[in-house]
Amino acid sequence: MSPDPDLLDALALTDGVHAIRASDGLVFLDIERDGYFCLYAPTRPDVGSAAVEARIQLVEQGLIADRATPGAVARPLTRLWREDCAPGTTPLSLRDLGYFVRALVRAAWRFRRSSLAQMIAHARTCEAPTRHASHADVAARFERLCLWLPFRIECLFRSFLLLHFLRCYGLAADWIFGVSLFPFHAHCWLADGDLLLAERVGKVEGFTTIFQVERASA
Secondary structure, eight states: OOOOOOGGGGEEEOTTEEEEEETTEEEEEETTTTEEEEEEOOOOSOOHHHHHHHHHHHHHTTSEEEEEOSSOOOOOOOOOOBOOOSOOOSOOOHHHHHHHHHHHHHHHHHHHHOOHHHHHHHHHHSOOOOOOSOHHHHHHHHHHHHTTOSSOOOHHHHHHHHHHHHHHTTOOEEEEEEEETTTTEEEEEEEETTEEESOOHHHHTTOEEEEEEEEEOO
16 A cells, blocks of 8 residues: 655745645745744645645745645655763863853854844855864863853754854754644754754654754854
8 A cells, every 4th residue: 555645745845945744734944034834734645625725825825836746855854863971071171161252252243143044054155164073072061151151042043153162173063953743843953963962862852854954064
């Protein structure tokens, strides 16, 4: 028996739009508009009229082109994440503090003046640094330094800040964007392969990867 047809496999996404199935719904990320769009669309054999209505709605939102595509579109895989359980024991140095302040200033300046699309473009085109440190060690230093911030930072700025901090040590990382449905949640984080950086498995394991920037740098 062939698998049930999936509406997502027949959609032609417009430029800058990424989509993934999450449970009984579809989630679209429009990078240019910095927004998400969710659609209830369970997979089942009888999708005739519902599929037509869904397609019209998506075309009106500018998320898909008014045509079908043959076959499924390649989408990022959701990895089996792991984290470095060893606590950071290396004492923080003045160099670490200096790198953190520099990363904070640069990240804040770009964050305030850039759209999501511009930040992603910067992360994609910035020249990859030369590695001279451990991802896990630098991420542990980052977490300890973040404890001194007098304010709470959300995931988008936190990951963007970590990209800048990693670059100070000659490191790049994968920038992952994930979503979950019912209820809808979106989250982003950094990883080196399947190793989470300054993040916890329990916080990301419920998210399906909708978009990622490989070897991102700032």
